[in-house]
Amino acid sequence: MKFYLCIDDTDNLDSIGTGTIAEQIQEKIIRQGYGPCCLVTRHQLYIHEDILYTSHNSSMCFYGEAPDDALATIIDLAAKHLDTVAAVGSDPGLCVLAYDESCHYDELMEFGIQAKQTILTKDDAMACARNHQLHLSEHGGTGQGIIGALAGVGLRLFGCDGEIKGALKNAVINQSYTVADLKNLPEVEQVLDLTSKEPLADTTLIRLDNRSKTVLYRHHYVLFVRQDKNNQYVTIPKAEIRQLGEHFYV
């Protein structure tokens, strides 16, 4: 069984981040003997004054493999972990989907895309969840986190949204790497020219000019780069990657 798991709204201003909690859940799943699990992706959702996010309104999602009868165990494990570590004042939500390749997830993906552009409600989320027979649960507070949790699963299924958590954190800024070197990192599957969207040859040199991130693009972990005025390929700053996300990935 392939499963998708997403959490949202688990933190407050002083707690550990939602991404860290997602990784903790992933570790517990692996300790249970399940897996492997993919890297966690961070999905930016709509920024609006009327949405009760802590500071940036993003959800954290991953998928993994597990035996067909493991779904209840995974849900229970994740729910208990959220109940234990979610911060005071947070509004956590959990979404777990047992993926069925015979199903159509268009509505779920559309929910994710809409959650990046407009205000959605818990009723919207629960209606969408019912149509897809997935697990969606609140874990304290207002439970508003179910909206982002469901959206995160939709966006991960969509495959063209989200930054890879922890990507390039050990790469050295101002250093050059070949595409082949970068592709040895688990968070880099492809290095694409931003303009052409074409993959670069393994021997191409890329200079890490900034705190860049790989993103989920067409279901792959992609590092987008572009040529500077000297025709040297360089990475794209994170602030620009986030702006691209509003128009480009979706």
Added chain:
Amino acid sequence: MSDQHQLPMEAWKQAQTLAINCPEFKPDVEEEWLAEETISCYNCRYRRFVGAGIRCMKALFPDF
């Protein structure tokens, strides 16, 4: 809070200067950093992204 307490996006230098001199600056988790400069209001745990910029949850921004 009025918009005069909102730092617009991409005011990188200003955000760095404010954060260096801020007694409450605390870096957010790495995946939430936005600025290249580590010490920057855009990377602070206590900033909140709003429509066109960020607000300081410690209410320490000056009038802009």
